[in-house]
Amino acid sequence: MTPSVFRSVGRALLALVVLAAPALSQTRGFLVRLGNDTTTVERFTKTGDRIEGTRVGRSPVTTVLKYVITLNTDGSIASYQQSQTRADGSAIPNAPATQKMTFDGDSVTRVVTAADGQTTTRRTAVPKGTLPAIGGSWLFYELAL
DSSP states (O other): OOHHHHHHHHHHHHHHHHHOOOTTSEEEEEEEEETTEEEEEEEEEEETTEEEEEEEEESSSEEEEEEEEEEOTTSOEEEEEEEEEETTSOOOTTSOSEEEEEEETTEEEEEEEOTTSOEEEEEEEOOTTOOOOOTTOSHHHHHHO
């Protein structure tokens, strides 16, 4: 994706964020620049107990991260899932195809699925209120507030 195409996509996403905020949901986004270069464009929509977002980043290559967060009634994270691909939709070498996290009390269960379909499951103790680290996402910082 050329820089001019990336800027055009960024402007289009920003326009969608500003103009398309339905009454029952909140749509927002972030545009990250380094000098004149756009490095990240992120758009997410919160509807009820669900947040869905897409982050397009360009460092060192263009990647697309799609995520879904489900919230508990107290606003804490119940679950998080993501997939990340190259801009053309192809798999990223040596990177997980999908990741799913389920937060339950004092632990999180993480299921990572590789591009070949092999899964790895890990359960870890965590403090209540733990947030998933969403690589390159500014929503993560907003959730931490």
